[in-house]
Amino acid sequence: MTDATHPSVAETRAARRVTLRHIADSAFLIIVIYLVMAVVYVAVQPSALSAYSIESLFNNSLPLMLAAAGATFVILQGGFDLSVAGTISLVNVVIATTPMEGPGGALALLALAVALGMAVGAINGIIVAYLRIQAIAATLATMIICQGIALLILKAPGGMVSDFMVYELTASLTDRVPYALVIAALGVVFWTIYSRTDAGRNLLAVGQDRKAAALSGINVQRTEFFSFVWAGAFYALAAYMLAAQTSTGNPSAGEPFLLLTFAAVALGGTAFGGGRGGVTASLFGAATLMLMQKVLFAMGVSSFYTGVIQGMIMITAVLFSAAVHHAASNRRGA
């Protein structure tokens, strides 16, 4: 796989530096935006710093953060995955209809959920990478099918989520650091490591230029395939945490995630079309999107009009990150 052609060591290093620079660029920006927004939030809502308030903020944000993290894998290689809504609905109802108590049960359910998510991802991957069907169209179909299966499992909102998941997973470590924040931090750690592995670099290389990636010996189809599998795993985690947070199952639980996930990824600065961005940026993008709703509410903006501001911020964020990227690549002389 890697031994097909050997670019010189210097070239590889340079390419690596450029790639890392991109990741740093985009994640850095959104982290700054997030922190600024957090300061504004604390300023308009002094109670925001209470333990309860922090805990609920992170619990609310985590499912979208994980979903956006998953979608990023596919978007980075230049694909699209609409199945996020269907996968979340499906895994959510499976969790709510599979009673398993206690920490052991929660762990077993986690394994079941992730396996299911990866299975859906693998199906997407086969259809897109190997049957060569356009990703948007193919995942639109699998999304609808997953929603149908979710409806078969659970006709209406209901089901049961174990007390352990509902109370322990949404609590805080030593009553101060929400587990949701710990999980999000693990996501950042995971991506920091993954993006430095061959698989992670291939993902970005395929997104930047498919032909060049193939010529340099990267197995493009396999990279595409696994991007969908990783995406499925993260959607499953999102569904798992959603079940813990809402303490119930809902066959249409995933629907609100469809557009918000892509909004979060865009806000994070990951380029649609692939090759630039990262999971960390998307995690912060999703967190920013959720925090923004709180800020707007705290500032007294009528909930009717929050969409106007959300939409505008999305467009501005994309423009801004493209401009920064443009400036950065000009300075490099690339």
Added chain:
Amino acid sequence: MSDQTAIPLEDTRKAQRISPTVVTVATIYGIVALMIVASRLVSPSFGGLSQLETILYLSSFLVFCAFGQGLVILVRGLDLSIASVITVGGVLSAALMDGSNAGLFYVIPAILLACALIGVVNGIGVTVFNVPPFIMTMAVGIIVYSLCLGFTGGTPRGFPAPVLNDFMGSRFIGIPAPVWLLIAFAAMGTLVQSFSPFGRKLTAVGNNPEAAYVAGLPSRRLTVSVYAISAACAGFTGILLASYANGATLRMGDDYLLPSIAAVVVGGSSILGGKGTFLGTVGGAMLLTTLATILSALGIGQGWKTIMEGAVILLALILLRDTVFDSLRAVLVRKD
């Protein structure tokens, strides 16, 4: 693709006569006809001309908005603002007409123009500011929906003009008026997309934007106009839906966004742009509508219904792949 260039010149000409487009469109209508005939097994009242009429009637709404979606997809775009713009069309027609026929001649164009302006915003964002179509149209959709929500306070008021209401229920030479409208629209749409200079330019932009630019095509202006047309079509759908249901709701467009994309791709268009016919899209819309009516007549649960819908889209995608046609064409050419 590369196989095509390898075929000698005279063979290419023969192959063109059995173009994949014709095969695709014929296949889709064949499947629709087959489904309608087979649906007699489901219910004795099905399978006849009256069912065809119902299907044409119901699919007309999807066809109108899928035309715009198809043009946007043709130039490598995607319009996710369709649902919100349908709502705008419906809400505005209910509010502005307010149950009276007066001023219909300027109210309808005004609504279409307002919607087209939303499309212009989409187009400018995509072309001038290089925002990915997915993000631009989604953001504009969210903004527009939020404005609708704010202005109506959550509950749209008013009624569309009675004349429009009557139109939706009227018949002309024994066929419902909206079906005539659908036929006229399909003919005009096909003319625009496949047989007009405008349509050919769009195909050129979709096939290769750089080449189209070098060839001197005003790519930006073309792309902006396509988004404007898409939004106007969505607005038109909204007006008709409001007239059909005699009122508007804020979520009235939701059921048309994903189906509009599905109709276009099932109809044989490439979601990557540069390829597609409106007749195919009409067939795709009819296929989805036929399937939905049969499935609801079967009385199976919502779950199975949804699974079947997804499976049919997936099956159509797999069957309508280029490679399938390439091999089919290769066989036919060899027979010649």
